[in-house]
Amino acid sequence: MPTAVLDLELTNLPPVITVKDHYTHAFILMRYKGKPVGKITLPVTNGCLKTEEYAEQMLTSAEAIVKKVFLHDYLQWSKTDLVDFVPPKATVAICTRNRTEDLKRCLESLMQLPDDGQEILVIDNAPSNDDTKILVGSYPTVRYVLEPRAGLDIARNRAIMEARNEILAFTDDDAVPDAMWLRALIKNFNTPLVMCVTGMTMPLELETEAQEIFERYSPFGKGFKRKKYTHNSHNPLQTGQIGAGANMAFRKSVLQAVGYFDEALDAGTPTESGGDHEYFARILIKGYQIIYEPEALSWHRHRRTMKETRKAIRGYGIGVYAFWTRLLVKEKEWGILKMPYAWFIHMQLPNLWRSMLKRPGSHPLHILLAEIEGCVLGPWKYFKSDKEKNKV
Structure with a gap:
């Protein structure tokens, strides 16, 4: 049964919340x-x-988090507060293809951001029609850029080249950023070692079983504690917990630090995903820092059908093994060779066992098998995609 998604303030809880009758639970x-x-x-x-x-x-x-927030408010203290820190201006980029309904909702949310001098950029990635261009034309403050070559990382690289401001924040077309989202991201770029900031992403809706399964198995939200990731404190080859491409920001100087996104990775290529996490890995390997900031809140519309969800999870399996393959063959990160074994033994195999025994809270077997299928295909998919990229 569908689940209502609610956003509640603990200091002002209403005594009774009314939702539509078909909801049996509420995700709050x-x-x-x-x-x-x-x-x-x-x-x-x-x-x-x-x-x-x-x-x-x-x-x-x-x-635990309430006590921490209360104490910080009482002391008027924040890890990001510096007397001489002037928040840099940002460009918000949306990479999209043929999803005008989602894009319109995303743009409407961006219109609610406080005006801090940000620009909003839509990268229309190999569209099959002019619908996105027409939609963006109805927003005078939004700049439209056509990128004819298909591929999410290609669109991201085009956004980097087009952005006019120091910080480049990415949101997905099927996401709805919170009003304070951009400010929460930007305030973390208060030291030059911070090259990337990711935010917390919650489900926009849980109307179908497929969306429920996706949120349980592969949530974009990575917790409610701010975290700093460095090469010394975190294995740079394990970037799944750092954040997601639907909610991330970079300094434009990331180009000089680590180069462009690998255009053989992510949506629109045989690898299907992995571009964001591979980029996080390169940032950490080069000695820079990534901050996870839960106050940078966004809401994501998960895939509504089981077919789409299974395809997405399979794609994530492909993407992980594809970006590991890329780091092995191009960056000579030999530690990658340990990763597949550790992931299978400590996570995938226990999940398979619990699913086959039908343990409470276990994940559907077909979802687990889809991910493993993707993992098996990942290295071959990367070599195929890289070869196709080099032909262009």
């Missing part, structure tokens, strides 16, 4: 004074959720 993002502090799923009865019955449970689940 909890905030404290506007800052995300936790999430919880609660039952809904006859279209009603009485928060007074679950207030203690909600506060308990978010207690």
Whole structure:
């Protein structure tokens, strides 16, 4: 059954929340004074959720983060506050292809951002019609760029070349950034070693079983604690927990630091994904820092059908092994050779076992097998994609 997605402020909880009758549960993002502090799923009865019955449970689940936010507010202290730090201006880039309904929703959300001098850029990637161009024409403050070569990393590289500001923030066309999203990203570029900042992404809707499965198995949200990733504190070959391409920002000087995105990776190529995580890895390998900032909140519309979700998970398997292959053959990162074994033994095999035994909370077997199928195909897909790229 579908799940209502709610965004609640803990300091001002309504006694009763009414949702449509067909919802049996509510996925709740909890905030404290506007800052995300936790999430919880609660039952809904006859279209009603009485928060007074679950207030203690909600506060308990978010207690650690609430205490931290309360203390920081009381002391008026933040890890990103520097007296001489002037937030740089940003370019927001949306790489899109033939999804005007999603793109319109995304653009509407970007119109709600505070005006800090940012520019908004739409990279129309090998479209089959003029619908995106027509839509963008109705937003005078949005700049349209046609990129005729298909490929998400190709579109990202075009965005880097087109961006006029120091920071380049990426959001997906099927995402809805929060009003304070961009400011939350930018405030973390307060030291020159920070080359990338990622944000927290929550589900925009959970209307289908496929969306529920995706959110449980491969959530874009990476927790409610701000984290700093460095080469010394984190294995740069394991970038899945750092963030996602739907919610990330870079300095434009990243080009001089690590080069362009690899155009043999990600959507629109045989590898299907992996471009964002491979880029995170290169940033860490070069000795730079990546910050995960949960206050940089965005909402993502997950794929609605089981076929789309299974294809996406298979694609993630392809992408991981493809970007590992790229780092092995082009960057000579020999530590990659340990990664497939560790992932299969410590994660994939236990998940398969729990699924076959039908343990509570286990993932569907067909989803797990789709991911493993993708992993097997990943190296071959990368070589095929790289060969096709070099022919252009």
